[in-house]
Amino acid sequence: MRRNLLATAAFCLAASALPAAAQLSDNTLKIAVATDLSSLYADINGPGAVLAAQMAIEDFGGTVLGQKIEFVSGDIQNKADVAATTVGRWYDNEKVDMVMGAGASSSSIAAARVAGDKKKIFIAPDPASSDLTGKLCNPYLIHWVYDTAALANGTGSAVVKAGGKSWFFLTADYAFGYALERDVSAVVKKAGGTVVGGVKHPINTNDFSSFLLQAQGSKAQIIGLANAGGDTINSIKQASEFGIVKGGQKLAGLLVFISDIHSLGLERSQGLNLTEAFYWDLNDRTRAFAKRFAARFNGKMPTSVQAGFYSATLAYLNAVKATGTDDPDKVMAAMKAAKWDDPIFGPSYIRQDGRKMHNMYLFEVKKPSESKGPWDYYKLLAEISGEDAFRPLADSECPLVKKN
Structure with missing residues (x-):
């Protein structure tokens, strides 16, 4: 080995x-x-x-x-x-x-x-x-x-193509959240969608009720979760309690890890699209x-x-x-x-800007009936080349990049 x-x-x-x-x-x-x-x-x-x-x-x-x-x-x-x-x-x-x-x-x-x-x-x-x-x-x-560009070109693009044209963002209030909302918004608008609003929440939040009520009131088709880890888990759990998905809106987990799905369970997370660089069963x-x-x-x-x-x-x-x-x-x-x-x-x-390049993957979380056992959570929807996933060098603001 x-x-x-x-x-x-x-x-x-x-x-x-x-x-x-x-x-x-x-x-x-x-x-x-x-x-x-x-x-x-x-x-x-x-x-x-x-x-x-x-x-x-x-x-x-x-x-x-x-x-x-x-x-x-x-x-x-x-x-x-x-x-x-x-x-x-x-x-x-x-x-x-x-x-x-x-x-x-x-x-x-x-x-x-x-x-x-x-x-x-x-x-x-x-x-x-x-x-x-x-x-x-x-x-x-x-x-x-x-990075956030790859997440936008993966999950964000897939959701828009599936008909999710109007978006409201629930965004972690720090550098990561800002970058993710920015990069996904650009993909949504380029594909002909609209961003109708958004709200920022403090990192490591326990109570998402006021933020979710604003998202629900926006009537947006898609609520983009520009957060991660425990914040993503809590926002999805509480969105379920508010009946947001049952009311016709959809959640887009823009940064979701297998540990999040394990914590949420397939009953809550089934059908979520997510973009990853690695899956254990690939x-x-x-x-x-x-x-x-x-x-x-x-x-x-x-x-x-x-x-x-x-x-x-x-x-x-x-x-x-x-x-x-x-x-x-x-x-x-x-x-x-x-x-x-x-x-x-x-x-x-x-690359010269320090970006490691490799393929990314678009997954959908399985239904409980589709899973064969513990940690069997994803089905592969698409493989995305690194060149299509990550931001092109031609668009980089990195001063190390030599422009023609």
Whole structure:
């Protein structure tokens, strides 16, 4: 299994031979995971992200260039100041070479800014805001799994094509929610739909009643849920209690993870369309990884974000091995020069703006009668190429993008 995983993750680097003298700063390689271990998004990333990164280090063999790979993790609580302080301390005082994370878009943006200032590598598997590879891009940042542009081009586009022309947004009141509402609104309007209104709610909200009443009163065909994790779960549960769907309006979960469906149950979530980069039952390789993960994680299948931590860790380690160094500039150059068959996401490459490119998938949540057992939740509606899912480079605001 280990040999197979490493083989599928191997990079096709332009310079495949190791340098004459391999070298690690401080004679060690240290990787860190900054994540939400205890609050709103802990089921999406959290302890599962830590485990996934550790599994990748184990599968790689635990060493690189003759030195042991060290690992550290920390809880950033989805707070920008905590993320920036933690990541800065890791880079400056604890000799961390690469950080992955960092929870919510706001905390990830803060962490990425620190990495850019310090010229250290930061890989972001969990945040959604497409601004990370847009106006906020930097040479040391890679956005790994998905983003709001891909969600808009997947779920948003599918809902409009199915007849959902008028939209009202229920939006988390921070960077991620703003970006998701913006990107989905653009897709809706381009397809001939309209946005009749919206309301913003604080992150980690327990009572959605006033927000849902506004959505119900809008008479919009579609209520777009531009939130995530516990906020998505609570808004769907309470929308059911208000009889919103029975009243003729439909919910569009714009960022939905398998952990959300598991919490909601198929009775509540059946029929939802969602866009994902990964599903555990997609193919033989995703099943093999997911079953190993679940065996160590209380039987829980990995979210796409947790799988992304595994994928990113392996890719980084392969780049360090191939270049013979942990020098951030050389490793980033190697990663951006690579095209490889990722064990999680399939054919992959990284654009100059830091966007990792791979296929995305449009799924529909199964009816209870269609499910064959626990975690058998999705049926595949469409496979979307990375080029069609993510924002085109020609439309990028990233200053790293060379325009013709």
